[in-house]
Every structure is written in structure tokens, then in C-alpha cells.
Amino acid sequence: MDSMIVTTADFNEDKYKLLQLNPEIEQAITTGSKVFIVGARDTRAVICTENKSYFIKKEDTSNLRLLTTHTDWSGSEETMTKRTIQVSGAARFHYLLEHKVPDVTQLRALLLESPYVKPRHDATESHVKRVKLHKLYTTGDLVGILQVSEHEVLKMLKEIHAFEEAGAWRLLELQYQTQVFTDMLDTIFQHDWDVLSEPGVPLKQFLTELDEPMVAIRQCCKLYGLLTLVNGEDHCTLNPVKVATFRAKSLFDEQIEEAKFQAQHEHVKPADAGWELDQFMEKWKLRVPDSVTVSLEMLCGLVLVKPQGAGKPTRIVYFPEEDLSPDPKKRFEQLFNMQEKWTIKQLEPYIKCVVSYAKHNTSVIVAQAHTLVASRQIDRKAVQQTMI
Structure with a gap:
């Protein structure tokens, strides 16, 4: 026709x-x-x-x-x-x-624009006004800004342990969170509470000992352990690995402050920062409960072990995965900017969340590394063989 x-x-x-x-x-x-x-x-x-x-x-x-x-x-x-x-x-x-891979880093940054801190009993009117200037975000707000589905937003909120207050999602201010959990650990050790095994410690005992709001104590329990209901009462059980990781991070926080002070007098490169490995392990052991055996495996995705030249001690550097870009290409650039050569074992904790959507993880890793070969001396052969 x-x-x-x-x-x-x-x-x-x-x-x-x-x-x-x-x-x-x-x-x-x-x-x-x-x-x-x-x-x-x-x-x-x-x-x-x-x-x-x-x-x-x-x-x-x-x-x-x-x-x-x-x-x-x-x-x-x-x-x-x-x-x-x-x-x-x-x-x-x-x-x-x-x-589109959901961006947890962007979500965390949004919520930390107006983080939760302990309410001040003597807060001035000007202080209250400054607090109100910061925007609080509802679920609908986050869907529009992050451009992801509501399901993905709620999943990320759960992942970062955000909590809802008056319809808006909040995170504890980082320094405040560190201070509250440090006080909780000091109280636990002072009273010799068995908080590392179930059923844990009743939350009301923390309220009695600490001058902190319940929401802050609950959030710290969720961040570093879990909450369980025992005879109608909330109990907190802490995760030994998370406690050890928290103590390790506090050592790096102290080192970073010291490095900032030194940087005022001499140039300090990121690669030169960190601790000597043996010194770090010794101090770390002293900061965790006796029942917890520390291991570098606990710090996967948080630190890098960097061997030095002949005669120099190995160093350990703070390099948290959560601070990296969710975009695979940008993340690989950040990784190879940090150090030129990687093995798959080293890369795995830093890339598993961005290659999980790919059908062939091997090809993704090799392809991303290949794009950087021209400008950097990357041990692509080692990467590929280890992956296979």
C-alpha cells in the first residue's frame, strides 16, 4: 500500500x-x-x-x-x-x-545549617532571632532540594540518624554531639555500667547523671548503639566497634587542632598529618573499655595507613569516606588526589556505595582509574589484577 x-x-x-x-x-x-x-x-x-x-x-x-x-x-x-x-x-x-545516586553528604550539610544544640536557659532575644534565621527542612523540602524520591530521602535520614522535631528534620551539632557522648562514656566508666551487652543501661540513669536533654542522649544511643524497650523502659546498649571508632576519631580531632597550631609557623601538608601508627595504637587502646580489642579493621573507610620512606615510621591519616563526593568520577578524583596508588582492598570501603548500582563493578573501577592514568602514575595493573 x-x-x-x-x-x-x-x-x-x-x-x-x-x-x-x-x-x-x-x-x-x-x-x-x-x-x-x-x-x-x-x-x-x-x-x-x-x-x-x-x-x-x-x-x-x-x-x-x-x-x-x-x-x-x-x-x-x-x-x-x-x-x-x-x-x-x-x-x-x-x-x-x-x-541518580542519593547524596547523603548534601543532606547532612543541609541539616547542619541549623543543627540541634542544647537549649540555653539564659538565651537572649537576639540569640533566639539568630537561631530562627536558619531554615529547618521538612520531608517535602528535602525532596525538592535533593531532587530524589521521598523513599530515598527517608532512607538517608535513617542512615544519618536524623530525628524529627515539630515536623522538621534535625541533626545534633557535631561538637555538641561529641561533648554529650564523651560525657556519657565518662559516666559509664565512672559507675562501671555494663553498657556493651544487653539489656544495657536505662536512659533515665543518664538523665540523672547528665544535665542534657533526653533527645540528645537518645540520639547518641542510636548513633553509637541501639535502643531497646525492657519492661516498658528504654535501655541503651552501645556497640563496641562504634565506641572504639569514636575514640579513634577523637585522637585525630586532637591531632588536627595541633596541626593547625603548627601550620601557623610552618607549612603542613595533609600527607604529613596524622599519627605515627604505633603511637596511635598505644593511645587508642587506653581510651576504650578493657573488654574491647582495637584493630585497624575497625577503621575501614575512616583512615589510611601510609608507609613512609626508609627509616621513617608508618603514619595513619584521617580520611573519612562520608566526606567524599557521591559522584563516582569526582570521588575517584578525590581518592587519587589523596594518594597515587591504591589496591582494591584499600579502595573498597571508599567506593562500595557508588558502584553498587553498576552491573560490572570491575569495569567501573578500571574505567575510572584509566581516566586518571594520563595525569597521574596510578598502578592500574595492580588494581585490575586484585579485582579479578
Whole structure:
């Protein structure tokens, strides 16, 4: 059957846009689930379902697609009548979907714009006004700003142990959190409480000993252990590894303050910072309960062990995974800026969260390392062999 293509009176190339759907988005649309697009003029558009989020990415094509509402393509070959196909639009490109990795770092930064601190009984009016100037974020606010689904926002909030207060999500101010948990540990050791094994210590005992609000004590229990209900009363049980990690971090905090002081008199490079390994291990052991055996395995994703030249002691440097970019490319750049050569064992705690969505983790790692070979001396062969 011969066909004749004609354009409609309202033909317009800009009227319609083509989007190639993946199975998740298609299923959400066909089942009537929630699907929405978020974005601003200066950000990439993101399409979200109730559970996942995807960047909308433009893809140019070499062919011009003609768009028609004509759907009857059947017809006898013997029919001599010409078929007229009306075209109301055209597309020179289409859009693809690219999974967006939720950015926990950005979420944490947003909540720390106005962190929770201990209420001041003698707070002045000006202090209260300054506090109110900082924005507090609801779940809906975070969905719009982070451009991810509500499910992903709630999952991240749970991951960082945020708490909801008057409809807004909060985090403890970092220094305040450190101070509260340090006081809790000192109280535990002073009274010889068995807090490392269940059922733990009743929260009311901490309230009796410490001049801190319940919300701060509860959050510290969640951050460094777990809360359980025993005979209708909340009990706190601390995780030995998290306690040891907290004590290790406090050593680095002290070292960083000392390095800042030294930097006023001489240049201190990040690679030169940190502790001598033997000295660090000795001090670390003294800061944890006797029942806890410290090990460098506890600090995966938190520190780097850096061998030095001949005759120099090995050093350990603070390098937390949570401070790195969620974008795989940027994260690899940060990693190789920190040190030039990595093994897979070293890389694993720093990359597992950004390659989990890839089908072939090996190819992702090698490809990312390959892009940096030209400018840095990376032991790509060692990386690839270790991975295989």
C-alpha cells in the first residue's frame, strides 16, 4: 500500500519531546503510581517515582523522527488506495534516564545549617532571632532540594540518624554531639555500667547523671548503639566497634587542632598529618573499655595507613569516606588526589556505595582509574589484577 505523509496545520517540532522509559518508570505510570519531575533553572531535571530518582539526559540522534497519531498500519497489499499519514510533530533528539545516586553528604550539610544544640536557659532575644534565621527542612523540602524520591530521602535520614522535631528534620551539632557522648562514656566508666551487652543501661540513669536533654542522649544511643524497650523502659546498649571508632576519631580531632597550631609557623601538608601508627595504637587502646580489642579493621573507610620512606615510621591519616563526593568520577578524583596508588582492598570501603548500582563493578573501577592514568602514575595493573 502506498502512503503519503502530510503535515498537520499545527505541526511543530518543539511541541512534543520523546522520553525513553526504563521498566521502573513505565511500571509506575501504567500502575498509576506517583511520578513527578523536580528541578530548577540552574539544575538538571530529575524524574522521581516513589522509590527511585533518575536524571533526564538529552541524547541527540542522526535521524529525524516524525511523530504521528496514526496507528493503523494494517492493510491488504492489493489495495490500490493511497494511505495518508498525518504528522503533527518531529524530534531531532530524545531523552534518556540515568540513575541518580542519593547524596547523603548534601543532606547532612543541609541539616547542619541549623543543627540541634542544647537549649540555653539564659538565651537572649537576639540569640533566639539568630537561631530562627536558619531554615529547618521538612520531608517535602528535602525532596525538592535533593531532587530524589521521598523513599530515598527517608532512607538517608535513617542512615544519618536524623530525628524529627515539630515536623522538621534535625541533626545534633557535631561538637555538641561529641561533648554529650564523651560525657556519657565518662559516666559509664565512672559507675562501671555494663553498657556493651544487653539489656544495657536505662536512659533515665543518664538523665540523672547528665544535665542534657533526653533527645540528645537518645540520639547518641542510636548513633553509637541501639535502643531497646525492657519492661516498658528504654535501655541503651552501645556497640563496641562504634565506641572504639569514636575514640579513634577523637585522637585525630586532637591531632588536627595541633596541626593547625603548627601550620601557623610552618607549612603542613595533609600527607604529613596524622599519627605515627604505633603511637596511635598505644593511645587508642587506653581510651576504650578493657573488654574491647582495637584493630585497624575497625577503621575501614575512616583512615589510611601510609608507609613512609626508609627509616621513617608508618603514619595513619584521617580520611573519612562520608566526606567524599557521591559522584563516582569526582570521588575517584578525590581518592587519587589523596594518594597515587591504591589496591582494591584499600579502595573498597571508599567506593562500595557508588558502584553498587553498576552491573560490572570491575569495569567501573578500571574505567575510572584509566581516566586518571594520563595525569597521574596510578598502578592500574595492580588494581585490575586484585579485582579479578
